[in-house]
Amino acid sequence: MKSSRLFSTRNGQALLCVFRNFSISTSRHREKHYKLVVVGGGAGGCGVAAKFTGKLGTGNVAIIEPSLYHYYQPLWTLVGGGIYGMNKSMRPMDSVIPKDVDWIRARATAFDPDDSTVMCSNGELIKYDYMVVAMGIQVDLHKIKGLLEALETDPAVTTNYASAYVAKSFPAIKDIRGGNVLFTYPTTPVKCPGAAQKIMYLTEDYLRKSHRRNGVNVQYNTALGVIFGVPRYAESLLKIVEKRNIDVDYKMNLEEIHSDRKEAVFRKLDSDTGETKTVKYSFLHVTPPMSAPDVIKQSPLSDKSGFLDVDKYTLQHSRYQNIFGIGDCTNLPTSKTAAGVASQSGVLRRNMTAVMEGNHVAQKEYTGYTSCPLVTGYGKCIMAEFGYDGIPMETFPLDQSKERLSMYHMKKDVLPEIYWKFLVKGYWEGPGTYRKFMRLGMGHVTKPSEARV
Structure with missing residues (x-):
């Protein structure tokens, strides 16, 4: 008889719940096994799943996500300001999840990283070789x-x-x-x-x-x-x-x-x-x-603040080498944005591939890059781009601390297209390469070693 430890809470206190007879899955739980399980169907989750489904093959990657709709949340400022309607920011989830990825339409209710399993709200027990946690923020x-x-x-x-x-x-x-x-x-x-x-x-x-x-x-x-x-x-x-x-x-x-x-x-x-x-x-x-989603707070995956505990340079979990994190659910000390997710996705792709191939992850890679297009009016925007320690990492060969019409159209018209056509499909990994080209050697570009906290 086999037992597995899953974590939940009552009255804010973590209680250890022991679920027995996991090996007799037909009596209580339906068990599935995947090479890669992605928990969360947001930008990070869909993008990562798309990157790895070609490498791992059909039927070997799953996304655990209960929502029927996927939202491009950076657009909500413009919806609130009367520029777009709400429908502009949303698409059916099944149109965003990669076609060769299994979609488990349920919530993750408990993690057991020692047994490499995730319990779902539909009663399924999901076994994984590798897991990416991309649950967003609560x-x-x-x-x-x-x-x-x-x-x-x-x-x-x-x-x-x-x-x-x-x-x-x-x-x-x-x-x-x-x-x-x-x-x-x-x-x-x-x-x-x-x-x-x-x-x-x-x-x-x-x-x-x-x-x-x-x-x-x-x-x-x-x-x-x-x-x-x-x-x-x-x-x-x-x-x-x-x-x-x-x-x-x-x-x-x-x-x-x-x-x-x-x-x-x-x-x-x-x-x-x-x-x-x-x-x-x-x-x-x-x-x-x-805050971090409750299921992360209540699990061995969290740090003291409740967020997913990952290395800020590699995105690998601090204690479980077959687990990585991306996006708002992590404890990365940088602003939580879609732009951050894009840059993190490239780091995650390289590092998790290295682990899958039996190699070591990079010691320093993610610089904390994130971007916040600060819309300051109808037709005005400051394009803030920065990394760890608030070091500016600007892409364009101009002063991005000033209000500009061009940056407003970047926010309003260009970035949504990049999101839907490239980021969620696994093609966009941030503007790092473009930054080097567009600045033509002008200005300061942060290196990973310069972004250390």
């Missing part, structure tokens, strides 16, 4: 008291970070007639951190062009101590908010919403007494707290 709407109720009942409260509410944003923006227009940023890591500000700049620009800016107080309430983590781009953003009369309050964390009174309660993080501040709102865009 949006914790419930952690702000009153937020879920406000999103359901108050037309003036919205978020571009959850598919169910993105379409609320532009109608709410069009209804603004005065008062406090609030935008928030939490204490936790978030996906596409610049999106918290992008919708603010679009809203302010819309109000100005609609001749309704007077009498409106636009305010950015961030739990951070800076407007943006990379000084080169923070300097430009500070000039923009000053020029456009946008108030920025630092060390302010949204904790509660009273939608019946249209009040937002913020905790002052620099207060020794736990002081709070209550602000009336006429519009409120919330960037919710986020």
Whole structure:
């Protein structure tokens, strides 16, 4: 009789659950075996599966993913700003998953890395030789008291970070007639951190062009101590908010919403007494707290913060050599963006191939490259590109810290095409090669050794 250890939680405490008789799979579980299992059908998961299905063959690669639709989430800022409809950002999942990959339409409910198995919500036990965890990040709407109720009942409260509410944003923006227009940023890591500000700049620009800016107080309430983590781009953003009369309050964390009174309660993080501040709102865009998916938090795969514990240069798990991670679910110390996923995918491809062939992974390869196209208005964008330690890694032979129409069209028109036609199909591994060519030796290009923390 064989036993296998799977991990779950109750009341926030990890409990070890022992599932017996795994060997008698016909009585309790249906067992399948794959050379490679990819957990998550987002950009990273689909791209990696596409890369390896040709190498490993039909029927040897599986994706575990419960969703029926795949979203290009970087477009949600433009959906919220009224530039695109929601349908532009979504496609059926079966049109995105590579055709020779087995799609297991279920949630991963537990990991047993010592036995190289994943338990799924449909009762299947999936065995793997290698696994890539690409589950994205969990949006914790419930952690702000009153937020879920406000999103359901108050037309003036919205978020571009959850598919169910993105379409609320532009109608709410069009209804603004005065008062406090609030935008928030939490204490936790978030996906596409610049999106918290992008919708603010679009809203302010819309109000100005609609001749309704007077009498409106636009305010950015961030739990951070800076407007943006990379000084080169923070300097430009500070000039923009000053020029456009946008108030920025630092060390302010949204904790509660009273939608019946249209009040937002913020905790002052620099207060020794736990002081709070209550602000009336006429519009409120919330960037919710986020965390690693619960199934990762509750497993041996996580670090102390709950995120997938991988080497920041190789993307290989710190303790299990046949496991790799990619994207927002990992503890990589860089901004969580689709651009980061693209560059990580090339590193993962090379390193996991090396392991499969019995070789060692590279000791230093992923530089932390990520990109955040900071849309600052209709027709304006700062193309922020940087790596570990906030070192700029700009692709184009121009000053990308300035607002440009060309970068706006890159964000609006070019990047979605790259995503659908290349990234999710496994062809796009970031702009590294293009950066070297386009800059023609001009400017500084970060090397892996220079990106060390």
